[in-house]
Amino acid sequence: MTPPPIIRVRNLHKWFGDAHVLKGIDLEVKAGEKVCIMGPSGSGKSTLLRCLNFLEESSKGIVLLDDHPVGYIEDADGKRRRDSEANINRLRARMGMVFQSFNLWTHMTAAANIMEAPIHVGGLSRQAADEKARKLLKLVGLEDKKDAYPARLSGGQQQRIAIARALAMDPEVMLFDEPTSALDPELVGEVLAVMSELARGGMTMIVVTHDMGFARAVADRIVFMDHGQVVEEAPPSVFFEQPKNERTIQFLAKISSRPF
Amino acid sequence: MTLEWKYVTQALPFLWEGTLVTVAASVLALVLGLLVGIFVVLGRRSRFKVLRGLIIAYMSVVRGTPLFIQILIVYYALPALGLDIPRFEAGVIALSLNSGAYISEMIRGGLMAIPKGQLDAAKACGMRSSLIWRRITLPQVLVLILPPLTMEFTGLLKSSALLSVIGLVELTRRAQQVIGETLRSPEVWLTTAALYFVMCFALGAVTRRLEKSAAAYRL
Numbered sequence: 270m271t272p273p274p275i276i277r278v279r280n281l282h283k284w285f286g287d288a289h290v291l292k293g294i295d296l297e298v299k300a301g302e303k304v305c306i307m308g309p310s311g312s313g314k315s316t317l318l319r320c321l322n323f324l325e326e327s328s329k330g331i332v333l334l335d336d337h338p339v340g341y342i343e344d345a346d347g348k349r350r351r352d353s354e355a356n357i358n359r360l361r362a363r364m365g366m367v368f369q370s371f372n373l374w375t376h377m378t379a380a381a382n383i384m385e386a387p388i389h390v391g392g393l394s395r396q397a398a399d400e401k402a403r404k405l406l407k408l409v410g411l412e413d414k415k416d417a418y419p420a421r422l423s424g425g426q427q428q429r430i431a432i433a434r435a436l437a438m439d440p441e442v443m444l445f446d447e448p449t450s451a452l453d454p455e456l457v458g459e460v461l462a463v464m465s466e467l468a469r470g471g472m473t474m475i476v477v478t479h480d481m482g483f484a485r486a487v488a489d490r491i492v493f494m495d496h497g498q499v500v501e502e503a504p505p506s507v508f509f510e511q512p513k514n515e516r517t518i519q520f521l522a523k524i525s526s527r528p529f
Numbered sequence: 530m531t532l533e534w535k536y537v538t539q540a541l542p543f544l545w546e547g548t549l550v551t552v553a554a555s556v557l558a559l560v561l562g563l564l565v566g567i568f569v570v571l572g573r574r575s576r577f578k579v580l581r582g583l584i585i586a587y588m589s590v591v592r593g594t595p596l597f598i599q600i601l602i603v604y605y606a607l608p609a610l611g612l613d614i615p616r617f618e619a620g621v622i623a624l625s626l627n628s629g630a631y632i633s634e635m636i637r638g639g640l641m642a643i644p645k646g647q648l649d650a651a652k653a654c655g656m657r658s659s660l661i662w663r664r665i666t667l668p669q670v671l672v673l674i675l676p677p678l679t680m681e682f683t684g685l686l687k688s689s690a691l692l693s694v695i696g697l698v699e700l701t702r703r704a705q706q707v708i709g710e711t712l713r714s715p716e717v718w719l720t721t722a723a724l725y726f727v728m729c730f731a732l733g734a735v736t737r738r739l740e741k742s743a744a745a746y747r748l
Contacts, residue, residue: 324649354657362655372646376669376746386654389664418746431650438654 275300275442275473276321281330283316283497290316291327292497300441303474305484305505308494309520314477317494318446321475322364323357334360335441362390365435369447371427373419379430380406380415383437391438398437405433409463425456429463436467443467445476449483479524485509493517536711537720544717547703548724554617554692554699555685558624562681565629567667570636591630597691599623604695620692620699627688628681635677639670672743679736683729690725700724 274297283291290313298304306314319325321332323340331349332339339360341349373382383405384398393401406412409429419427428448435443448464449457461483468474468487478484484491484505491508493501493516501514512518572584591599603623607614614622643666651661693702704721708714 322653324652358652358655358657361653364653366650366653368646368650370644370646372644372650374647374650374665376672385664386656389660390655420746434650434654444653 273300274298275335276475277333277336278317278321279331279333281317281320281332282328283313283320283325284328290497291320293330294497294499296492296499298442298473298475300473301471303468303487303489304476304492305488305490306475306477306492306494307479307484307520308500309523312494313497314494315446318444318475318477321442321444322361322366324366334363358390362386362438363440364442364444365432365438365440366444367428367431367435367446367448369451371419371424371431371451373427373431373434375419378416378418379411379422379433382419382430383434386434387437401437402433405436406430408436408466409433410459423456424452425459428452428460432460432463432467442473442475445474445478447477447479449478449480481509481524493520495520532716532719533713534716536713537707537716540707540711540717541720543707544700544703544720544724547698547700548728550617550697550699551686551689551701552728554621554624554689554697555682557621558628558685558689559678559682561621561625562628562632562685563678565625566632566636569629569633570640573633587626588630588633591627596623596627596688597694599627600691600695616692616695616697620689620695620697624685624689624692628685632674632678632681635674635681636670639673640666642673643669675736675740675743679732683732686728686732687725 276296276298278294278296281291281294282289294313294317296317306317308314316325320327321334321339323332326340329349331341331343337360338352340352340357342352343349373379374385377385380399380402383402384395387393387398387401388395402415403412406415409432411426411429411433414422414426414430419430422430432448445464449460452460457480461480464474464476464483465487474487476483476488488505491501491503491505492499493508493512493514495516501508501512501517503512508517509521512521569584569588572580575581600620600623603614603626604616604619607619647665648661651665656664689699690701692699693705696702698706700721704717708717711717
């Protein structure tokens with residue numbers, strides 16, 4: 270028996286003014302599955318990811334986390350109404366998010382960044398949160414940076430702390446928004462290593478990425494987006510070796526001819 | 530004419546008491562002004578149109594009239610409306626209402642300097658907006674505005690001299706009283722100026738140190 274989907278997206282639309290950036294997305298992600306979202310810039314990948322935890326408000330359609338609608342609740346007659354802030358926050362805490370630009374809180378040490386949500390959202394004691402921060406710092410290989418402020422850390426280290434921070438609320442799903450795109454090439458590896466480790470541990474992951482190597486090695490499925498639509502969905506072996514859609518073929522030709 | 534310091538030395542303890550009142554009024558005005566400033570910033574983003582309108586009116590009035598007149602209004606005009614406020618309180622209120630308008634602009638500038646991504650990260654962790662404000666935004670804004678806030682405090686120390694006009698016995702008023710007794714105007718005013726200068730100068734040194742330690746995280 271296949272596990273039930275933990276995330277379900279149904280007919281999701283998003284307009285920014287006149288720009289129709291998501292044109293009816295349908296997507297399902299099963300628990301434990303690793304999905305990489307790829308596509309040219311401006312295709313709506315990041316917007317889709319940000320709609321999953323309601324950082325971006327969709328214009329139409331619905332996102333379900335474990336059967337709970339996120340952000341907007343659909344009435345029986347299909348009308349949408351906004352959920353309470355408390356409910357939205359509860360659902361958000363069940364999803365961890367990692368950003369392209371790390372977004373660490375610069376006035377807090379690495380450990381304080383990790384402990385913030387467990388203490389103030391999760392209600393954990395300082396001692397328990399400290400214990401948790403130690404474990405997570407060890408997981409991302411930065412035990413020695415416990416008391417370092419983000420400004421003292423390299424990009425790769427900052428991103429690893431950001432991953433630890435996102436894990437601190439014990440999320441059921443991890444969302445990664447181009448986690449290595451802002452990194453110097455020599456720092457990409459350390460972040461991907463942590464993400465691969467996480468994948469091996471069984472975490473459900475949705476990763477917006479341009480990194481073909483990572484997608485090929487870790488993803489169960491590649492979702493290819495273009496112009497606000499899902500154009501092709503396939504396991505990496507099929508996606509990279511036998512792409513069917515014309516736009517996928519063009520895209521793959523472009524990124525594989527990029528000089529590295 | 531030669532300067533005669535004998536009387537001034539005798540009057541120093543008397544001037545010192547005035548200095549304490551000056552410091553007390555300025556510190557209180559700064560703290561209240563900061564609260565007013567925060568309230569103004571939050572109020573400007575409020576859903577309530579009336580509140581937003583009131584805040585715009587308040588800002589315009591404060592910036593468009595002399596502080597001197599604002600002090601007179603709080604002390605002499607409000608009692609006519611049934612609000613009788615003692616000198617010290619009236620002075621502090623006038624100063625903090627004045628300061629609050631300017632501090633709110635500093636806070637607005639500080640807010641713009643905080644990367645939006647940090648707020649996204651906080652939301653993504655499930656933090657509610659009041660918690661984000663208290664834990665993420667405000668601490669960083671306070672550090673950012675520390676330098677202009679110091680300037681504002683120096684300004685308050687000096688403009689609190691205007692409170693002598695409503696009869697508050699702070700440093701300037703004391704000086705006037707000492708002159709009334711001794712008739713040594715030049716010496717007393719020079720001494721008073723020196724006292725103000727020392728306060729502002731010491732403040733500068735303290736805040737430079739404060740800035741250094743508070744901004745340790747910014748490298």
